[in-house]
Amino acid sequence: MGTRGVRLYVVSDIHASEKVWRKMLNAARTRMYRADAVVYAGDLTGKAMVPVVDAADSFEAEVAGRRRVARTEEELARLEQDIANLGFYALRTTAEEVERLRADPGALEERFRSEIRRRIGEWMALAADRMEGTGVPIYLIPGNDDPYEIDDVLAASPYCENVDGRVVEGRNGIGGEWGHNPLPWPEAEEWPGPACYCGLTGCIETYLSGPALERDYAQAAGDRLAGPDIVAHAARGDAAAEAALARYERRLARALASVVNVLDPDVIVLGGGLSSIDRLYARVPELWGDYVFSDVVDTPLRRAAHGETSGVRGAAWLW
Numbered sequence: 001m002g003t004r005g006v007r008l009y010v011v012s013d014i015h016a017s018e019k020v021w022r023k024m025l026n027a028a029r030t031r032m033y034r035a036d037a038v039v040y041a042g043d044l045t046g047k048a049m050v051p052v053v054d055a056a057d058s059f060e061a062e063v064a065g066r067r068r069v070a071r072t073e074e075e076l077a078r079l080e081q082d083i084a085n086l087g088f089y090a091l092r093t094t095a096e097e098v099e100r101l102r103a104d105p106g107a108l109e110e111r112f113r114s115e116i117r118r119r120i121g122e123w124m125a126l127a128a129d130r131m132e133g134t135g136v137p138i139y140l141i142p143g144n145d146d147p148y149e150i151d152d153v154l155a156a157s158p159y160c161e162n163v164d165g166r167v168v169e170g171r172n173g174i175g176g177e178w179g180h181n182p183l184p185w186p187e188a189e190e191w192p193g194p195a196c197y198c199g200l201t202g203c204i205e206t207y208l209s210g211p212a213l214e215r216d217y218a219q220a221a222g223d224r225l226a227g228p229d230i231v232a233h234a235a236r237g238d239a240a241a242e243a244a245l246a247r248y249e250r251r252l253a254r255a256l257a258s259v260v261n262v263l264d265p266d267v268i269v270l271g272g273g274l275s276s277i278d279r280l281y282a283r284v285p286e287l288w289g290d291y292v293f294s295d296v297v298d299t300p301l302r303r304a305a306h307g308e309t310s311g312v313r314g315a316a317w318l319w
């Protein structure tokens, strides 16, 4: 084919650590990992503020269990930078304000949110400053620990792109293509595999589509059955139908294991006609552990809420 894959630098859970954000930008900018794009996959924001209290001739703070005193502007800047590097928000304040905020959770929360937004705004500016002209895009996906209030700050970013809930088409418009990768870890009789309309052989689609299941059954059993009939025959104890479904499950387990190995998603949702086969949801997760590069695999395998029509509904969302 002559094409080269897209190399991603995937980062997550920085949780407001300024130092790590800067390191990430430097690594991306200098192509340290030869990455074509950065994917920041969740949890940009920090979890706490650290009061830096004005004590007349100095500022005082408790950082990671240690009392710190800053007597000059430089010391104050270093103290605040240390706090930011740890992923906290330095709050320059007075003892009276600290007391007031302690007594008013609403005001405290509001102040916290405003610090979060400010840091995100600074990071977006820093990213634009460091990355402009590099040709390495940064795609962000806020995580479960990030408040929705950062969305408009991200949307205003001149460089980073918030791709949460959006289609990422990729450079060649094929982001997320799975069916035309080869069936992974093929068994002897699965190699080189059936011809695919895309011009290659042994694509996942040539094994895991409805017509593929019917073809596989017909080749082994010598007669033709529609997909739902194969499932019904297997349920009644028909050996050929059972063997075809078992082959289907092993193939699906391998094909999904390769998705887990690359993306490690929180859930895998099956759509299409064959997603109505109940037994897949129990059998496939029993099998994929042999292929996933992790000791534990607890990824839920779920049926699409709208069954067979889920693909059409998803496509309709694009317009």
Ligand SMILES: [Zn+2]
Binding pocket: 179, 180, 181, 196, 197, 198, 199, 200, 203, 205
């Ligand atoms: Zn193909």
